Amino acid sequence: MDWGMANRMARIINPNTGRTVMLALDHGYFLGPTHRIEEPRKTIEPLLPYADTIMLTRGVLRTSVDPKSATNVVLRVSGGVSVIGPALSDEGLTTSIKDAIRLNVAGIGISVFIGTEHERQTLLNLAELVNIGEEYGIPVLGITAVGKELEKRDARFLSLCCRICAELGTHIVKTYYCEDFEKVTTGCPAPIVIAGGPKLETEMDVLDMTYSALQHGAVGVDMGRNIWQNDHPVAMIRAIRSIVHEGLKPKQAHEFFKEIKEEQNKKVASG
Numbered sequence: 502m503d504w505g506m507a508n509r510m511a512r513i514i515n516p517n518t519g520r521t522v523m524l525a526l527d528h529g530y531f532l533g534p535t536h537r538i539e540e541p542r543k544t545i546e547p548l549l550p551y552a553d554t555i556m557l558t559r560g561v562l563r564t565s566v567d568p569k570s571a572t573n574v575v576l577r578v579s580g581g582v583s584v585i586g587p588a589l590s591d592e593g594l595t596t597s598i599k600d601a602i603r604l605n606v607a608g609i610g611i612s613v614f615i616g617t618e619h620e621r622q623t624l625l626n627l628a629e630l631v632n633i634g635e636e637y638g639i640p641v642l643g644i645t646a647v648g649k650e651l652e653k654r655d656a657r658f659l660s661l662c663c664r665i666c667a668e669l670g671t672h673i674v675k676t677y678y679c680e681d682f683e684k685v686t687t688g689c690p691a692p693i694v695i696a697g698g699p700k701l702e703t704e705m706d707v708l709d710m711t712y713s714a715l716q717h718g719a720v721g722v723d724m725g726r727n728i729w730q731n732d733h734p735v736a737m738i739r740a741i742r743s744i745v746h747e748g749l750k751p752k753q754a755h756e757f758f759k760e761i762k763e764e765q766n767k768k769v770a771s772g
């Protein structure tokens with residue numbers, strides 16, 4: 502691997518632990534002002550110190566993240582659709598490699614919609630992005646999107662999607678956690694991170710899912726709503742971090758979550 506590519510990969514996946522906590526904030530690219538990220542800067546700023554990488558679009562990066570921050574960025578470069586349009590899967594490339602380089606990104610991310618009418622188009626978009634990424638030493642995050650069809654998220658479907666992304670040269674694959682998750686990771690030679698999906702009922706559900714994904718071969722998370730839609734997003738990202746980088750068990754991480762939450766409540770109460 503060339504130096505630039507290896508260096509950027511190390512900015513995404515921490516070489517000391519081999520793992521990563523990516524913070525996903527790209528939802529507005531097709532959902533508009535999603536709940537709790539209506540004002541991106543307010544959501545992002547307190548979480549920045551605890552994310553290895555943030556994943557977002559160039560518009561939110563330029564308007565809502567301080568360029569002096571030491572944050573690593575994985576830039577979403579696919580889109581062109583909306584949740585009220587005819588087909589979420591009909592994505593194209595939205596951002597040039599020149600602009601990604603100008604933004605000093607660590608990586609670039611793109612969704613593929615396998616099993617849809619736009620399978621070929623989105624897979625060829627991914628393949629082209631890998632060609633460009635290889636040329637400039639920029640890793641590509643391939644995202645196995647399911648659009649509104651959340652029920653698709655099983656091991657058979659996701660292992661097919663992840664393997665195809667890896668075969669096309671994707672450097673990191675982002676997918677969903679599912680039952681029999683080791684089938685997904687063992688069939689995919691590229692490192693896998695999990696999305697969180699819609700907000701789960703309890704914090705323990707999120708911590709259990711994170712722990713289990715790592716136990717079954719994921720290298721980390723690229724999580725959004727289950728962090729910033731929580732009433733205590735800083736406590737949540739720190740608890741997830743404690744599992745990913747320090748190897749805490751879900752119950753220990755939950756205790757840690759409660760401690761941070763208490764500390765923050767006290768700070769608020771004392772003004």
Ligand code: R5P
Pocket residue numbers: 525526527528556644646696697698699723724725726727
């Ligand atoms: C969705 O299309 C985006 O790529 C999100 O970044 C991804 O779903 C992760 O966010 P969440 O954990 O909220 O699912």
